[in-house]
Amino acid sequence: MISKGIVIEVKKNYGIVLSDEGIYEKLVKKGSLSEGDRIIYTREDIYAARHAGHKKIYRTLVSAAMVIFAIAMALGFENLPSQNVYAVVSMDINPSIQYYLDKNDLVLRTEAMNEDGLDIVGCGLEGLSIEKAINRTLEEAEKTHYLKSDSKIIVSAVELKSGKLDYAEKIAEKIFVEPMIAQNKIEVFVLEVDRNDYEESRSMDTSLGKYKVYEIRGEDSSGSLEDINGMKASEIIEKDMLDEGKVHVFKNTEKDQQNEISNQSNNMKKTPEKTQKAETDEKTELTIMPGDENEKLSMEDLSKRGQNLEEVKKAETKNAKTAPLGNKEAEDMPDSDYVEDVLMAENEKAAGKDEFAGLPENRNEKKVLPNSNNGNGTKLEKGDSVKAVEFDLEKKIEKQAKEKVAKNEDLGKPLNIADQENVETNSNSGNRVKFEKNASLKVAESDAASESEKQAKGRAVENNKDKPSADEDLVSSSKDQARDESKPGKNSKTSDSTENKDEKSGNDKKFENDETERGKKEKLVAFKGKSDAKI
Amino acid sequence: MSKRTASKGAQVLERRIKSIKNGNNQEKEAFIRDYIPFIVKSVSKCIDAYLESTESDEFSIGLKAFDEALQRYEIDKGNFISYADLVISSRIKDYRKKESRNRTLPLSSFDSENGNLLEREFSTGDFTSEIDIKEQLKEFKLKLGEFNITLEQLLEESPKHKDTRLKALCIAKKVSSNAILKNEFLSKKKLPFSHIRREMQISQKAIRRSNGFIIAAVLIFINDWPDLKNQLPEFDKDGGELIDK
Numbered sequence: 001m002i003s004k005g006i007v008i009e010v011k012k013n014y015g016i017v018l019s020d021e022g023i024y025e026k027l028v029k030k031g032s033l034s035e036g037d038r039i040i041y042t043r044e045d046i047y048a049a050r051h052a053g054h055k056k057i058y059r060t061l062v063s064a065a066m067v068i069f070a071i072a073m074a075l076g077f078e079n080l081p082s083q084n085v086y087a088v089v090s091m092d093i094n095p096s097i098q099y100y101l102d103k104n105d106l107v108l109r110t111e112a113m114n115e116d117g118l119d120i121v122g123c124g125l126e127g128l129s130i131e132k133a134i135n136r137t138l139e140e141a142e143k144t145h146y147l148k149s150d151s152k153i154i155v156s157a158v159e160l161k162s163g164k165l166d167y168a169e170k171i172a173e174k175i176f177v178e179p180m181i182a183q184n185k186i187e188v189f190v191l192e193v194d195r196n197d198y199e200e201s202r203s204m205d206t207s208l209g210k211y212k213v214y215e216i217r218g219e220d221s222s223g224s225l226e227d228i229n230g231m232k233a234s235e236i237i238e239k240d241m242l243d244e245g246k247v248h249v250f251k252n253t254e255k256d257q258q259n260e261i262s263n264q265s266n267n268m269k270k271t272p273e274k275t276q277k278a279e280t281d282e283k284t285e286l287t288i289m290p291g292d293e294n295e296k297l298s299m300e301d302l303s304k305r306g307q308n309l310e311e312v313k314k315a316e317t318k319n320a321k322t323a324p325l326g327n328k329e330a331e332d333m334p335d336s337d338y339v340e341d342v343l344m345a346e347n348e349k350a351a352g353k354d355e356f357a358g359l360p361e362n363r364n365e366k367k368v369l370p371n372s373n374n375g376n377g378t379k380l381e382k383g384d385s386v387k388a389v390e391f392d393l394e395k396k397i398e399k400q401a402k403e404k405v406a407k408n409e410d411l412g413k414p415l416n417i418a419d420q421e422n423v424e425t426n427s428n429s430g431n432r433v434k435f436e437k438n439a440s441l442k443v444a445e446s447d448a449a450s451e452s453e454k455q456a457k458g459r460a461v462e463n464n465k466d467k468p469s470a471d472e473d474l475v476s477s478s479k480d481q482a483r484d485e486s487k488p489g490k491n492s493k494t495s496d497s498t499e500n501k502d503e504k505s506g507n508d509k510k511f512e513n514d515e516t517e518r519g520k521k522e523k524l525v526a527f528k529g530k531s532d533a534k535i
Numbered sequence: 536m537s538k539r540t541a542s543k544g545a546q547v548l549e550r551r552i553k554s555i556k557n558g559n560n561q562e563k564e565a566f567i568r569d570y571i572p573f574i575v576k577s578v579s580k581c582i583d584a585y586l587e588s589t590e591s592d593e594f595s596i597g598l599k600a601f602d603e604a605l606q607r608y609e610i611d612k613g614n615f616i617s618y619a620d621l622v623i624s625s626r627i628k629d630y631r632k633k634e635s636r637n638r639t640l641p642l643s644s645f646d647s648e649n650g651n652l653l654e655r656e657f658s659t660g661d662f663t664s665e666i667d668i669k670e671q672l673k674e675f676k677l678k679l680g681e682f683n684i685t686l687e688q689l690l691e692e693s694p695k696h697k698d699t700r701l702k703a704l705c706i707a708k709k710v711s712s713n714a715i716l717k718n719e720f721l722s723k724k725k726l727p728f729s730h731i732r733r734e735m736q737i738s739q740k741a742i743r744r745s746n747g748f749i750i751a752a753v754l755i756f757i758n759d760w761p762d763l764k765n766q767l768p769e770f771d772k773d774g775g776e777l778i779d780k
Contacts, residue, residue, distance in 0.1 A: 001572060002571055002572045002575050002589075004588070005766070006668065006672075006762055006763065006766060008672055008675070008676075008686065009672075009676070009686050016686050016689075016690060018763060018766045019766065020765075020766050021697075021700070021766075021768070022700060022704055022752065022766060022767040022768060023693045023695075023700065024686070024689040024690050024693045024748070024751075025690070025693070026690055027585075030579060030583055030584050030585050031582070031583045031584025031585070032584065033584075033585065035669060035672055036667075036668040036669045036672060037585070037587065038587055038588060039585035039586065039587060040575055040585065040586045040587070040588060040589060040594075041575070041579075041585055042572040042575055042576050042579075043572070044576055045576075045579070045585070
């Protein structure tokens with residue numbers, strides 16, 4: 001059917017016609033439709049019909065928009081306006097937060113990457129520069145008790161647009177001077193990550209930093225991403241999960257010489273921890289020693305271990321040439337000079353090994369001392385307890401002594417000495433418990449010079465013994481060592497003057513608590529075991 | 536064109552084309568007549584404007600092209616409709632090109648036997664009204680405004696059903712031809728409902744539903760705007776009976 005009509009009015013989207021049947025109809029506009037035109041049209045030109053079509057299209061568009069919206073919701077909105085995001089910085093304390101930055105390193109928006117992050121993310125970070133934002137986040141974290149004095153944080157930074165790799169360094173420099181970090185001496189590890197890491201972290205729904213840790217660890221596959229997500233940054237750092245061979249790390253501790261003290265403490269902390277692990281193992285074995293048979297078995301174990309260790313040490317001593325000098329040098333070593341320290345440390349290492357190889361009797365003597373003289377033994381330990389580090393070192397000595405014992409077993413008289421030692425510890429136990437509980441800060445004034453000398457030697461040896469096996473990174477570890485060893489060295493010199501020690505104890509106060517507590521626990525375990533054995 | 540299913544439609548189409556090919560001229564004429572809406576649509580689409588009338592050049596060309604398509608079409612070539620559409624649009628384009636080159640080309644050259652027939656069929660007679668149509672429309676809208684009726688209202692109130700529509704127009708004719716009713720209508724600016732109800736036995740509800748439409752029709756009848764009146768069905772002088780157009 002075609003109709004003829006007169007166009008009565010032309011509206012924006014349609015024209016109104018009066019058809020030859022007397023009907024008023026809306027028609028779609030075609031060409032230059034104007035009033036008064038006589039036109040012929042078909043049913044298909046009627047606007048209502050087309051209008052329905054429009055509605056359909058409109059509905060389709062709306063539903064399409066809804067679908068896109070839903071997808072956007074599912075994927076997270078940050079993916080949509082990401083064209084404005086120039087760089088991403090993540091910070092992990094335990095709360096993980098990610099900052100999305102514009103070209104001028106101003107925070108466009110933030111995102112909490114875990115539940116804890118939600119507690120601190122809403123403190124008005126948008127619009128701040130990244131360093132201020134991090135500072136404020138740290139303040140917030142401190143308020144909410146996520147950030148403690150000994151917390152360490154991991155920061156990762158990636159520039160998305162150009163993918164420049166020096167971006168992390170740039171960020172590191174900016175944030176290291178922020179008051180929260182510089183004044184509180186918070187350790188910050190800035191990881192250099194790339195765009196791929198960012199993409200991956202997004203797909204795994206984790207923060208950049210933790211993803212990077214996971215990636216580094218991925219080859220060992222010793223920890224799942226979930227494990228890592230659950231860890232505090234401090235734990236990650238302390239467990240040495242940041243293999244610097246695999247990721248470029250910028251630390252404020254390296255840069256800031258003022259932080260030497262905390263640095264020292266950190267190093268000290270690291271070292272004993274490793275040895276402590278081994279020690280704990282042995283102590284645990286000791287605790288299972290009430291019966292004679294058990295004892296024998298475990299002693300055999302110990303002896304094996306001792307043997308192994310000895311073999312390793314021997315192999316290493318082959319490399320050491322400057323053996324005998326080392327010890328003396330260690331004693332004379334000035335505390336301040338870094339380079340010398342490093343060199344010294346290496347010498348020392350060698351010396352230690354040599355000494356270790358050549359000084360078993362000496363050690364035994366020393367170990368026997370407490371056996372024969374309860375008073376002395378206690379004093380010794382008291383002295384150690386003043387300084388947590390020394391305390392640990394003492395433990396190491398003990399441990400080594402046990403290794404010695406094991407060695408002695410090799411030499412044919414193992415059980416005797418082992419027993420002796422056992423007995424010794426038992427007899428000492430009363431005193432020990434006392435001092436452990438008190439954790440007295442007083443220095444044993446009456447320490448014999450000779451004894452402390454021995455102690456120093458023992459420590460030097462001890463350090464040397466531990467280091468090579470534990471640390472692979474020679475430069476950093478040797479620095480640690482140098483500092484570690486400088487103390488015993490100094491100590492042996494000035495062991496008769498208590499002042500020096502007090503000073504030190506002040507320095508060490510920070511980590512003292514931690515360390516002594518840990519030490520106590522382990523000692524207590526050991527003690528229990530021993531007292532059982534006695535009974 | 537009645538509603539058919541696609542396949543049935545295709546079958547019928549095929550049969551008819553076969554018949555035409557066999558020289559059935561009657562069938563051909565009927566076929567073209569049936570497909571005039573298609574031709575209008577096709578041409579209109581091609582020129583992106585409404586055809587002014589079935590007497591326009593474009594429509595003639597469309598008709599010719601359709602005829603040509605019918606002659607040249609072979610059943611196994613595919614869909615006739617799309618083929619015809621193609622032929623029409625290409626002919627229209629040719630014509631437009633020619634038109635733009637030489638505007639003096641006589642259009643009568645497109646006369647064809649069938650075309651002439653159909654043109655006569657669909658011509659709406661003379662449009663020799665002396666009053667400019669735009670003036671008529673202006674007045675019409677003005678009057679509608681006096682009665683508080685908008686064009687949108689007219690769109691809504693146009694009775695879709697033909698019988699209803701004719702009845703409404705019938706009422707309008709009566710009102711306009713009866714002096715009393717006409718006066719009442721013009722003075723009260725509304726339809727004389729009670730009178731209509733009484734006279735024509737139509738419920739007020741039905742009247743109200745088409746109120747605007749009836750008022751518009753009354754106005755057209757009263758004012759006698761030729762172009763508009765021409766769009767409405769014709770009634771005899773008494774206003775009662777509908778005379779088929």
